[in-house]
Amino acid sequence: MNIELYLKEKITQSLQRLGIESFGYDDIKIERPKIEAHGDQSTNVAMLLTRLLKKSPQRIAEEILEHLELDSSLVSRVEIAVPGFINFHLGWGYYRQVVRDILLEDKKFGRSDWGGGVRYQIEFVSANPTGPLNVVSARAAAVGDVLVNLLNVVGFDASREFYINDAGRQIRLLGQSVSSRYMSMFGFDESFPEEGYHGDYISEIAGDIARRDGDVYTNMSAEERQETLSRISLDRMVQLHQQIMSEYGVHFDNWFRESELRKSNAQEDVLALFRSKDLVYEQDGALWFRCSQLGDEKDRVLVTSEGEPTYFLVDIAYHKNKFDRGFEKLIDLWGPDHHGYVPRMKAAVVALGHPEESFYVEIIQQVNLLRGGEVVKMSKRAGQIIEMREVIDEVGVDAARFFFINRKISSHLDFDIDVAKSQTEENPVYYLQYAYARICNILKYARENGIDLDEKADLSPLSRDEERNLIHELNAFPDIITQAARGLDPHLLPIYLKNVAALFHHFYHECRVVSDDKALTLARLCLVRATQIVLANGFAIIGISAPESM
């Protein structure tokens, strides 16, 4: 049952009895106080009414209480606290019901239909196929994946998309870079492009091609060879990206190729639409978009004076394509180097005829890798890039995902490799998984001693504070999920799960589960099982494993 709705309804009734009608009931907050002495649920309603009623909050709270009718098995005590809070202490009748509900709902506990099936698309990572994935991509992958999980759990219809920039100048540069390295392996000197890609992986790709196909490409014209090698290299990079995402547990619903978009002349449709709305003009031989009228700081070029569509124009066409596919809300996760790009893209979405709120950009802030307490310096030009591959190979998928989710996505993240790979008490991932493994062990131990979990067992033996605190926290799970989804704040989940694990460990140390007291054992096994359900459901959203033993 939802105790917050129950209390809100009762308070509303009380207010009506007091003759208070014109009041924003949505502003009434029912929340869990931070401090135990303040009860299990608390409301600020009396404080909100001070200006309207011109009385002290305490006086108002007293009047509300006089007209409040509550079920005494659910709410054991109600108090008024100093500024004017009304604090509710919940009863065991309520707590037992919570455990029952969790056992009954099992994997569905935490799910809701709050989102009403609205179709979301989240586009993330979308790294250029001209090089290996870096650490920011790893963060974006974890965040995007968890966001989609969260949105789906609360009843949206969300899907994952990876955009492959497989067209344009950078792909030509890729072909030229590989071609130059390839040729030098056969003793030919082909100039390396000025803005080419210098990483070791370019030589590796060239070497692989040389081993596989020999010198067959040396006879081609430079143009033909570069074109061919570019296609081979591209396919290979995309394949590598797909493989690593799969290992990382991120399964995109769609890998969208820019080249397909270009083939369909989608840019022309955008230009035609913008022309019809008088949103473009020509100047200095280029075609400009009047985005300064739509919130951007200046107008931007859509077609260069060379007649080439800009990346921006193609990107507009891509976002139009997303809407055309029926998505109602788009979320893009971008790197910090693209935040200046947000206003123009928002302008474009509006120009396409969609409401501004239908398009969100979340900037995934940068990641500092730390090793031995020192920031690992990364320089793209020098080819010193820590690859996503190295990180997940070194620290493992569970730890990597957990650490990337563990921060607000708008915050810079210090990723300490030593901590992430440590298998000690320093590592919060193990703290959570240890709680889960311990639960599995207790259930196993009980079975071995002839006591099977009975989900219909009498729960009245539960009476300790440690039990009640744990149940109270378990009960917050659906609310945390909703909050995390609504605010696009995946980091709330690790925080919450750490609390659950801590309360469980505390309970474990204070309350012997499997004992000679059969009735108490059965009741506590139900609580242990309920905790297991919450941890498992939380792990599933974060995408980390739930080990039965460690």
Add this chain to the structure above:
RNA sequence: GCGCCAGUAGCUCAACGGAUAGAGCGUUGGCCUCCGGAGCCAAAGGCUGUGGGUUCGAUUCCCACCUGGCGUACCA
């Protein structure tokens, strides 16, 4: 210059506008005859960068400033 992000315990970070600002790590001291000690308990540690404002109430919202990171293309 303009824009974005951040500034909270020694360190890494939390805190839908709420009450005495919380965790983890690190430090100090306790707890295994007992379902897993990868655990538990306790102590110490703070003028929430600075100054104003809005509010019954501000770490949170607004303005100004300081510090750090990033961005500011007819590149992608």
